[in-house]
Amino acid sequence: MTISTSYDVVNPATEQVLTTVAMADTAETDLAVARAGRAFETWRQVSPADRGRLLRRFSEQVDGHLEELAQLEVGNAGHTIGNARWEAGNVRDVLNYFSAAPERLFGRQIPVAGGVDLTFHEPLGVVGVIVPWNFPMPIASWAIAPALAAGNTVVLKPAEYTPLTALRLAELALDAGLPEDVLIVLPGEGTVVGQRLVEHPDVRKIVFTGSTAVGKAVMAGCAAHVKRVTLELGGKSANVVFADADLEKAAATAPYAVFDNAGQDCCARSRILVQRSVFDRFMELLEPAVKGMRVEDPALDTSQMGPLISQRQWDRVSSYVPDGAPVAFRGDAPDGPGFWFPPTVLAPVDAADRAVTEEVFGPVVAVLTFEDEADAVRLANAGNYGLAGSIWTRDLGRALRVSRGIEAGNLSVNSHSSVRYATPFGGFKQSGLGRELGPDALHAFTDVKNVFLATEG
Numbered sequence: 001m002t003i004s005t006s007y008d009v010v011n012p013a014t015e016q017v018l019t020t021v022a023m024a025d026t027a028e029t030d031l032a033v034a035r036a037g038r039a040f041e042t043w044r045q046v047s048p049a050d051r052g053r054l055l056r057r058f059s060e061q062v063d064g065h066l067e068e069l070a071q072l073e074v075g076n077a078g079h080t081i082g083n084a085r086w087e088a089g090n091v092r093d094v095l096n097y098f099s100a101a102p103e104r105l106f107g108r109q110i111p112v113a114g115g116v117d118l119t120f121h122e123p124l125g126v127v128g129v130i131v132p133w134n135f136p137m138p139i140a141s142w143a144i145a146p147a148l149a150a151g152n153t154v155v156l157k158p159a160e161y162t163p164l165t166a167l168r169l170a171e172l173a174l175d176a177g178l179p180e181d182v183l184i185v186l187p188g189e190g191t192v193v194g195q196r197l198v199e200h201p202d203v204r205k206i207v208f209t210g211s212t213a214v215g216k217a218v219m220a221g222c223a224a225h226v227k228r229v230t231l232e233l234g235g236k237s238a239n240v241v242f243a244d245a246d247l248e249k250a251a252a253t254a255p256y257a258v259f260d261n262a263g264q265d266c267c268a269r270s271r272i273l274v275q276r277s278v279f280d281r282f283m284e285l286l287e288p289a290v291k292g293m294r295v296e297d298p299a300l301d302t303s304q305m306g307p308l309i310s311q312r313q314w315d316r317v318s319s320y321v322p323d324g325a326p327v328a329f330r331g332d333a334p335d336g337p338g339f340w341f342p343p344t345v346l347a348p349v350d351a352a353d354r355a356v357t358e359e360v361f362g363p364v365v366a367v368l369t370f371e372d373e374a375d376a377v378r379l380a381n382a383g384n385y386g387l388a389g390s391i392w393t394r395d396l397g398r399a400l401r402v403s404r405g406i407e408a409g410n411l412s413v414n415s416h417s418s419v420r421y422a423t424p425f426g427g428f429k430q431s432g433l434g435r436e437l438g439p440d441a442l443h444a445f446t447d448v449k450n451v452f453l454a455t456e457g
């Protein structure tokens with residue numbers, strides 16, 4: 001196996017090389033873990049109020065550089081400028097949210113006989129964070145913020161394609177006053193730096209976001225050390241539209257729920273399930289919404305969808321739309337350089353088609369029909385994924401019944417929301433293990449210690 005020592009970072013909208021980034025090897029990974037291990041000894045001793053204050057300053061640094069971070073992501077990942085600004089804002093908000101956590105990391109006093117019993121939430125040590133290329137900034141912050149708040153130090157490996165915002169965030173952390181080596185960003189290959197973080201005995205936890213296939217290998221690697229692990233993996237989420245729904249709104253919003261970020265979204269609603277009696281009407285409404293999407297230079301304020309991340313991803317996505325595929329209609333995409341793929345709607349499509357059963361991770365959606373509520377839940381639950389989903393109905397009882405019936409971690413009724421920093425995020429089944437964000441995320445970065453103090457002589 002050849003190990004790359006550097007990586008040419010490419011703008012996916014132009015195919016131009018932006019910069020070259022050095023890639024770490026195994027020895028450098030070990031050094032980074034050792035440095036983070038030393039930093040842990042002092043970081044864990046920083047008073048809760050000061051740890052909170054430093055995270056707040058980090059959040060303020062991000063806020064002061066929102067536009068710069070957003071522009072970096074437009075260039076590096078092809079995200080639309082509107083999305084990239086939201087993503088940088090999300091990093092700021094996540095850091096701010098968890099800055100309140102160090103002073104609220106409460107233990108318990110449990111009544112027992114013969115003494116006093118106390119619990120402490122102790123930090124784990126060095127946390128390895130491995131992130132994908134589809135949302136490089138926010139996903140990094142969802143692990144960094146609670147990990148640091150709980151008193152851990154972090155070694156973060158960005159995805160090969162998209163290291164730039166993570167590297168900038170590490171600089172902003174230092175500018176904010178975080179001690180050296182509390183947050184180390186180490187670009188490198190998954191099978192080199194990523195794998196070493198998984199295998200290194202002094203890395204006490206892995207937060208992995210990426211494909212289910214790699215996630216399973218990461219989980220197996222962690223087992224060797226009984227290493228704590230959080231997994232955020234793939235999805236094949238359903239957008240379920242009942243006949244009694246506001247069809248105009250459901251159809252107008254459906255393209256954004258799957259084509260946002262060019263479909264490279266683990267929460268993409270890439271299966272639209274429509275009650276048979278309203279299928280024709282829904283498709284009539286969906287067509288202009290899809291054709292009206294602005295797929296253009298992501299740096300333009302009007303852009304609603306940019307390119308795919310790479311030629312490799314383009315080839316992968318194309319394989320789901322072979323010649324003769326049941327394409328109902330498509331949107332536009334620019335010609336010329338860049339990994340552009342038009343928004344594509346497949347219907348009617350066989351339930352066994354790969355485009356229905358596999359995560360495409362591109363702007364391709366399959367529309368299927370269902371008969372009744374039970375059929376809708378059965379179809380939504382088909383397959384091994386269970387990350388997100390949407391339910392469109394005016395019947396409140398049905399909305400709740402179907403929400404309880406669908407096996408997924410993040411559901412949204414009459415809307416397509418998945419991520420809020422104050423609410424838990426994560427997958428059922430093979431979409432993941434554990435939860436990020438929200439009030440409980442901190443406990444994924446601590447172990448509980450029970451201490452009994454005898455009070456009787």
Ligand code: NAD
Nearest residue numbers: 131132133158159190194195210211214232233234235266
């Ligand atoms: P990927 O699994 O190929 O890579 C993810 C990360 O793991 C990268 O940093 C990669 O370098 C690293 N990696 C690769 N091999 C490794 C190994 N053997 N050991 C350790 N690390 C290794 O995924 P990707 O293509 O970058 O991202 C797309 C996938 O991520 C999709 O399946 C998507 O659904 C998923 N995703 C999930 C969420 C979520 O929160 N559930 C969010 C975003 C993306």
